[in-house]
Amino acid sequence: VGRQATRLGPGRAALVAEVSEWVGSRREASWIVEHVESEAPGRDRSVETVAVAARELADRRACGEPLQYVLGHWSFREIELTVDRRVLIPRPETEQLVEVALGELRRTVGRSPDRSDRICVDLGTGSGAIALSFATEAVDITGALEVWATDRSADALAVARANLSTLVSSNAAGVNGARAHVCVATGEWFDALPENLAGSVDLIASNPPYVARDEFDALDATVREWEPLEALVAGPGSDGTPGLADIESIVRAAPEWLHETGSLVVELAPHQADPAVAVARLSGFTDATIARDLAGLERMLVARRT
Numbered sequence: 625v626g627r628q629a630t631r632l633g634p635g636r637a638a639l640v641a642e643v644s645e646w647v648g649s650r651r652e653a654s655w656i657v658e659h660v661e662s663e664a665p666g667r668d669r670s671v672e673t674v675a676v677a678a679r680e681l682a683d684r685r686a687c688g689e690p691l692q693y694v695l696g697h698w699s700f701r702e703i704e705l706t707v708d709r710r711v712l713i714p715r716p717e718t719e720q721l722v723e724v725a726l727g728e729l730r731r732t733v734g735r736s737p738d739r740s741d742r743i744c745v746d747l748g749t750g751s752g753a754i755a756l757s758f759a760t761e762a763v764d765i766t767g768a769l770e771v772w773a774t775d776r777s778a779d780a781l782a783v784a785r786a787n788l789s790t791l792v793s794s795n796a797a798g799v800n801g802a803r804a805h806v807c808v809a810t811g812e813w814f815d816a817l818p819e820n821l822a823g824s825v826d827l828i829a830s831n832p833p834y835v836a837r838d839e840f841d842a843l844d845a846t847v848r849e850w851e852p853l854e855a856l857v858a859g860p861g862s863d864g865t866p867g868l869a870d871i872e873s874i875v876r877a878a879p880e881w882l883h884e885t886g887s888l889v890v891e892l893a894p895h896q897a898d899p900a901v902a903v904a905r906l907s908g909f910t911d912a913t914i915a916r917d918l919a920g921l922e923r924m925l926v927a928r929r930t
C-alpha cells in the first residue's frame with residue numbers, strides 16, 4: 625500500500641477521506657481504495673482512474689451491499705476467496721469449524737495409521753471455504769488427501785471451482801495435484817457423492833443452513849437482502865427445533881458414509897446444540913459433543929463413530 629500510495633501521491637489521502645464519508649468507515653475506505661489500486665493496471669493507476677472506480681464501489685457499499693461482495697474477495701484462514709452474491713460470505717465461526725475439523729482428521733489418522741488415502745467431505749461448500757482450507761492446510765497428513773466439495777447450487781459451485789483454480793494456479797501447498805485432490809460435485813447433501821465412498825470417509829464437515837425463517841426476517845439487512853436465502857434458512861427439526869432440518873438430515877445419514885474411525889463436524893446455532901447431540905446419539909454415533917467458537921458460544925457438533 626505504501627508503494628501504491630506514493631504512486632498516487634497526496635491525492636490518495638483525499639480520496640480515502642472522501643470514500644470514508646460515503647461508506648462511514650475509514651478502514652473500509654482504505655480497503656476499497658487499496659483494492660482498486662491493486663486491480664488497476666500499472667499505467668492506469670492515476671488518482672483520477674482510481675477515484676472513478678473507488679467511487680463506484682463506495683456507492684455500492686453505501687447502498688448496503690456487504691463489503692465482501694463489493695471487494696469481490698475475502699480472506700478465510702490461509703486463503704483468499706472470490707465471493708459474490710451466489711455464495712454465503714464465509715464467517716469467522718466457520719474458520720473455527722475448520723480448526724476443530726482438522727483436529728478430528730488428525731485424530732482419525734492416528735487411529736487408523738494403516739490407511740494410505742484420506743477422504744474429507746465438505747457438504748454445502750458455497751465458496752469452497754472449508755474444502756479448500758482442508759486441501760491447503762492438511763499438509764502434515766501422510767498419504768494422499770481427497771477432498772469432496774459439494775453443493776446443490778450450481779451457482780455456488782461455479783464460485784467454488786473458480787476459487788479452486790486460483791489456488792491450483794498459485795500452486796498453493798497441497799492443492800498442486802500431488803498432495804491433495806479436490807473433487808467438486810453437485811447434489812443434495814450425500815447424493816452428490818459417489819456410492820463407493822460409503823463407509824470410507826475420514827471426515828465430514830458442513831456449515832449447512834441453520835437459521836429459522838422467522839430468525840432470518842430479523843437479521844441485519846446486509847445479510848437478509850444480499851446473501852442467498854437458501855444458504856441460510858432451514859426448516860424445523862423433527863422435534864420442532866427451529867432451523868434444525870438440514871443439520872438433522874446430515875447427522876442421520878453421516879454414519880453410513882464415515883469410516884469407523886471417522887468424525888462429523890457440523891456448525892450450528894447454540895440453541896440447537898442439545899437437540900443435535902440427541903440426534904447424533906440416536907443415529908449411532910458413540911461420541912457426540914459440542915465445541916465452542918472463539919466467542920465462547922456452542923457452535924459445532926463433533927460426532928465420532930467410535
Ligand SMILES: C[S@@+](CC[C@H](N)C(=O)[O-])C[C@H]1O[C@@H](n2cnc3c(N)ncnc32)[C@H](O)[C@@H]1O
Pocket residue numbers: 711712713714715718747748749750751752753754774775776777780811812813831832833854855856870
Ligand atoms: C451456510 S452456507 C455455507 C457455505 C460455506 N460452506 C461456508 O461455510 O461459507 C450453506 C450451503 O449449503 C448449500 N445447501 C443448502 N441446502 C443444500 C442441500 N439440500 N444440499 C446440498 N447443499 C445445500 C447452499 O447452497 C450453501 O452453499
